[in-house]
Amino acid sequence: MKTGYLSLILHAHLPYVHHPEHESFFEENWLFEAMTECYIPLINALDRLQRDNIPYRLTLSLSPPLITMLRDELLQVRYVKHLHKLIELAEKETQRTETETNSPFNPLAHYYLALFQNTLAVYQQYQGDLLQAFIKHHNTGRLELITCAATHGFLPLLNVSKTAVRNQINLGVQTFKTHLGFAPPGIWLPECAYYPGIESHLAEADLKYFFVDSHGIMDATTVPVNGVYAPLNCGNGVMAFGRDTESSKQVWSSHEGYPGDYDYREYYKDIGFDLDLDYIAPYILDNHIRINTGIKYFRVTGNDDPKQLYCPEKALEKAQQHAQDFINKQQQHIEVLNTSMDRTPIIVAPYDAELFGHWWFEGPQWLEQVLRITSTDNNNVKTVTCSDYLAVQKNHQIATPSASTWGDQGYYSYWLNETNAWIYPFLHQAETDMERLALDLHGLMLTALQVRALNQAARSLLLAQASDWPFIMKAGTTTEYAHKRITDHLARFNYLQDALRKNNINERYLTALEMMDNIFPDIDYRDYYPKP
Amino acid sequence: MTFSHLKHDQTIQLSTPELFEISHTISRDFAPKLSPAKPDAETKASTLSQELLNISEMISADFAPKITATTSHLMLLPIDPEHIHAYWHLIDDNESTTHHRNDASALNLRIYSSNPSLDNTDFTQWIDVPIETINSEPSFQCAIDHTYNAYCGSLGQQEADKNFIPVAHSKEMQFPFTKTRVAISEDMPSLLAPQSSLPTLHVFNKSASGQHHNHS
Numbered sequence: 001m002k003t004g005y006l007s008l009i010l011h012a013h014l015p016y017v018h019h020p021e022h023e024s025f026f027e028e029n030w031l032f033e034a035m036t037e038c039y040i041p042l043i044n045a046l047d048r049l050q051r052d053n054i055p056y057r058l059t060l061s062l063s064p065p066l067i068t069m070l071r072d073e074l075l076q077v078r079y080v081k082h083l084h085k086l087i088e089l090a091e092k093e094t095q096r097t098e099t100e101t102n103s104p105f106n107p108l109a110h111y112y113l114a115l116f117q118n119t120l121a122v123y124q125q126y127q128g129d130l131l132q133a134f135i136k137h138h139n140t141g142r143l144e145l146i147t148c149a150a151t152h153g154f155l156p157l158l159n160v161s162k163t164a165v166r167n168q169i170n171l172g173v174q175t176f177k178t179h180l181g182f183a184p185p186g187i188w189l190p191e192c193a194y195y196p197g198i199e200s201h202l203a204e205a206d207l208k209y210f211f212v213d214s215h216g217i218m219d220a221t222t223v224p225v226n227g228v229y230a231p232l233n234c235g236n237g238v239m240a241f242g243r244d245t246e247s248s249k250q251v252w253s254s255h256e257g258y259p260g261d262y263d264y265r266e267y268y269k270d271i272g273f274d275l276d277l278d279y280i281a282p283y284i285l286d287n288h289i290r291i292n293t294g295i296k297y298f299r300v301t302g303n304d305d306p307k308q309l310y311c312p313e314k315a316l317e318k319a320q321q322h323a324q325d326f327i328n329k330q331q332q333h334i335e336v337l338n339t340s341m342d343r344t345p346i347i348v349a350p351y352d353a354e355l356f357g358h359w360w361f362e363g364p365q366w367l368e369q370v371l372r373i374t375s376t377d378n379n380n381v382k383t384v385t386c387s388d389y390l391a392v393q394k395n396h397q398i399a400t401p402s403a404s405t406w407g408d409q410g411y412y413s414y415w416l417n418e419t420n421a422w423i424y425p426f427l428h429q430a431e432t433d434m435e436r437l438a439l440d441l442h443g444l445m446l447t448a449l450q451v452r453a454l455n456q457a458a459r460s461l462l463l464a465q466a467s468d469w470p471f472i473m474k475a476g477t478t479t480e481y482a483h484k485r486i487t488d489h490l491a492r493f494n495y496l497q498d499a500l501r502k503n504n505i506n507e508r509y510l511t512a513l514e515m516m517d518n519i520f521p522d523i524d525y526r527d528y529y530p531k532p
Numbered sequence: 533m534t535f536s537h538l539k540h541d542q543t544i545q546l547s548t549p550e551l552f553e554i555s556h557t558i559s560r561d562f563a564p565k566l567s568p569a570k571p572d573a574e575t576k577a578s579t580l581s582q583e584l585l586n587i588s589e590m591i592s593a594d595f596a597p598k599i600t601a602t603t604s605h606l607m608l609l610p611i612d613p614e615h616i617h618a619y620w621h622l623i624d625d626n627e628s629t630t631h632h633r634n635d636a637s638a639l640n641l642r643i644y645s646s647n648p649s650l651d652n653t654d655f656t657q658w659i660d661v662p663i664e665t666i667n668s669e670p671s672f673q674c675a676i677d678h679t680y681n682a683y684c685g686s687l688g689q690q691e692a693d694k695n696f697i698p699v700a701h702s703k704e705m706q707f708p709f710t711k712t713r714v715a716i717s718e719d720m721p722s723l724l725a726p727q728s729s730l731p732t733l734h735v736f737n738k739s740a741s742g743q744h745h746n747h748s
Contacts, residue, residue: 021551156708157609195708219710403610403708411612411709421671424609425619426564488555490564498562511544512554 004334005346005384006374007241008367009211011188012039012353013063013152015468015485020074020515026285027481031069032082035130036294038357038364039070040119043126043133045368046143056142056371057383060134060353061188063148064175065466067131068519071179076128083123086116089283089293093271096279104309105297111312112295135180144385147176147184150520154415154467156195156403157424164431166201167458167527168465171520173205178522185387186210190467191415192243192350192406199234199400209239209386211350216404217242225397229337229345231386233396240401241386246333247349250326251360258322259360262300265310267359269298296361319362323369330381346389350406419479420470423486427465430493434461437497438528452514453505454525457496459517464489492517604700606687608643611673613709616643619671620687620700639663640690641672642698645680655684663687681707 014034019025049056069075090113097106126132137143149155150171158164169187176184186209187202194212202210209231217228217240224232228242251257258264272284272293281287298307299315330347337345356363374383407414416424434457441454464486472482492513499505546554606620618641641663644655661674676683683705688698 021548021555023548160607160609196706221710402710409612412609413611413615416609416611416617421617421619421673425607425621425671428607430564484559487563488559491559491562494564495558495562508544508546509554509558512546512551513558515546515551516555 002335002338002344003380003382004330004337004344005389006247006330006381007057007059007346007348007384007386007389008370009059009061009188009348009350010042010353010356011061011063011148011350012066013061013148013190014066014069014354015466016065016069016151016463016517016519018069018072018075018516018518021512024078026291027478028075028078029082029291031066031075032079033292033294034354034358035070035079035123036083036086036116036119037361038354039130040122041357041364042353042367043122043130043137044118045364045371046133046137049142049368049371050137050140052372054372054375056375057144057385057388058142058367058371059144059146059186059385061146061148061186062131062134062176062180063152063188063190064150064172065152065519067175067179070130072518080120080123080128083116083120085283086294087113087120090116090295093295108297108310108312109295131179138180144186144387145176145180145184146186146188147172148188149190150175151462151466152190152468153462153465154191154193154412154470155189155198156193156405156412157416158427158431158465159195159198160428161431161435162201163435163528163530164465165198166204166531168462169201169205169207170527171462171523173207174522175520188350191471192404193412193415193467194240194401194405195403196400199236199238199240202238203236207238208390209241211243211348212240212401213243213404213406213410214245215410216240216401219402219404220399221402222397222399224399226341226343226345229341229347230343230393231346231389231396232401233398234400235398239386239390239396241346241348242401243350243406244347247326247330247347248351250329251349251351251355258319258326258366259355259363260300261318261322262302263311263314263318264300265296265315265361266298266300266307267296267361269296269307271295271297315362316365319365320369323366323373326366326370327373327379327381331379334380343393346384348386414474415467415470417474419476420473423470423473426486426490430461430464430490433497434458434493434525434528435530437500438525439530441500442526442529449505449507449510450500450503451525453496453500453510455523456510456513456517457493457500458523458525458528459520460489460493460496460513462520463517464493489517604687606641606685606700606702608683608685608702608705610705610708614675615673616676616683616705616707617671617673618643618685618702621670622687622700639687639699640696641674642686642688642696643674643676644684644686645677646682647680655682660690681710683707 014030017025017027017030019028090109093109094106094113096102097109123130134143134145138145149168151168153164153168155165155168158168172187173184183206185207187207189198189210192211192213194210194216214228217224217232220232224230228244231239231241234240249256251259270292272280273290277288280290280293283293285291297310299310301308333347334345356367360366371383373379374381404410405412405414437454437457441450446454469482469486473479495509496513602623604620604622606618609617611617639662641661642658643661644658646655646657657680659676661672663672685702686696686698687700688696690696
């Protein structure tokens with residue numbers, strides 16, 4: 001039985017949401033939900049694998065906005081408050097469900113209470129610093145950590161300026177180094193968005209590999225002799241690994257994929273929407289707008305109502321079956337691939353980290369089981385990281401991938417369409433203005449206040465460039481917030497530019513902006529001085 | 533409640549309401565515009581009531597003054613193998629441009645293409661796209677022939693005598709997409725080709741926040 005490699009990659013990213021100007025802010029819940037449902041369950045799974053000495057290999061990309069938010073003191077304090085509120089609600093639920101009518105829900109109420117208490121305990125165990133947990137697992141040699149662009153900018157559409165792309169990449173690497181203490185070997189390009197030529201910036205940043213969608217490889221400048229099952233050398237030594245279609249579909253697809261199984265927890269049935277408003281009011285938005293609380297009592301069940309009660313034990317059993325099914329399919333695939341390839345195939349399976357636990361509640365359990373199964377000797381699937389693969393496989397086909405993304409339709413249209421095209425003239429103009437500002441002040445003796453204002457202007461520009469805002473505009477979810485974020489950051493940039501050019505910097509205003517957009521403490525505006 | 537920052541002046545303490553007010557003021561007065569119109573000091577001083585301020589904001593938003601860019605320009609952006617996006621700014625720097633803006637239907641977006649691999653590097657091929665919405669939406673998406681791999685554009689008027697009078701030019705855009713799937717299917721073992729089309733990421737309703745998917 002010939003062996004093949006399986007490289008599982010989780011891309012962890014959330015937009016930078018940090019609002020000290022409000023006592024609480026709803027969109028900060030995005031981070032809190034991801035910590036509760038995704039990151040801490042993932043850490044729990046990795047802790048169990050370490051405890052059982054399972055020799056898995058897994059890759060996790062951490063975006064700089066997420067890294068910054070996980071380390072932010074204000075958000076850490078607010079998260080603990082959020083967790084205490086969840087625990088309070090779960091306790092209340094254990095009492096409410098003691099009545100005869102609601103008694104079927106009582107064991108689940110206790111399940112959630114224990115879950116949230118455990119989450120708080122884990123958070124406290126790592127002193128509120130989840131990055132420490134990831135670093136710990138990196139240090140065991142099992143978890144490979146990689147970076148992403150500074151604010152998850154959609155690089156192909158920022159590429160009207162090489163400086164814009166260079167700064168997104170270099171600052172992504174710098175932020176990673178600052179917080180994690182070592183250099184990232186690879187990068188997850190935001191939205192898996194590649195364009196020919198970006199590899200030169202990656203090489204400058206000493207990055208060894210990145211990922212493209214399958215058609216990026218298949219439509220490369222020369223025919224890829226091993227399909228998407230071997231990386232391409234972009235010509236400068238930087239490697240492009242292609243996403244495998246089938247393994248993606250098995251997990252992503254809501255119809256064919258595992259998450260839609262009837263025994264898994266139903267995302268869309270949450271007590272925040274189902275219980276009496278008077279009862280749930282203290283735990284929803286502004287005491288009257290219904291939101292998800294994270295307590296859900298039903299399973300997917302199927303298309304017919306009523307939904308059936310969720311059973312965690314049965315769901316775990318199903319996750320284990322699906323993990324085995326996933327590995328079986330990879331085994332079959334590898335056996336077929338080995339008949340056609342001149343080297344050991346590598347199946348690259350990247351996913352959004354937030355899929356596991358948030359949308360697919362049992363995802364972390366499935367992932368843990370996949371890693372356990374592949375560690376045994378009775379299968380031909382070996383988990384590797386891309387660094388592992390490149391260490392053993394030295395010769396690679398040289399070709400340039402085609403421009404591509406992993407978004408809808410596979411190209412740039414999700415980030416450039418009738419809902420969001422209006423942002424690009426502003427983003428491009430602000431980039432040009434920032435570079436001109438740096439150029440105009442190049443070589444001049446600046447005061448500390450001017451330097452602070454210049455650096456803050458660069459932060460404002462970078463935050464406006466995040467791909468999250470055009471994504472949300474197209475998805476039609478929280479479009480008002482996305483619109484406001486882009487215009488706010490551009491307004492802040494305009495304000496700072498105006499203050500600098502008029503030499504009229506209000507330190508109080510500048511300090512306020514530094515507090516609100518408290519990211520990239522080591523940024524250097526001189527990086528916007530255009531380079532050849 | 534006050535907040536700390538790595539590098540800010542520790543002697544300055546700001547409360548939550550103060551931070552909110554500063555954020556609100558900057559967003560109001562420095563909202564991005566292609567031709568930024570910043571309220572002058574006199575206007576600021578005169579805004580004695582919230583109502584006046586609201587009116588001022590509305591006017592600033594709805595009646596933004598003219599573009600401050602020093603030259604007209606045109607930008608081309610790739611979307612996918614069949615489409616590009618164009619946006620532009622025109623300034624009224626001569627009679628010709630003014631005439632064009634008053635007669636939007638007269639303007640054409642001319643997109644030139646070349647393919648160096650076919651020894652066609654001179655942008656001698658082009659298509660003309662009539663622009664009829666220039667005053668309301670200075671951007672456009674159009675279909676292109678993907679056999680070419682470099683594009684540039686001009687915005688201008690096609691005169692009756694066939695002369696094209698440009699008023700804005702774009703830089704050359706390298707088209708980043710390739711289309712070789714036909715060749716692959718012939719040259720590559722079918723086992724190595726993707727088995728089926730990828731599911732889109734959005735079938736699972738992925739977004740930065742799931743809240744608005746629920747019970748909508």
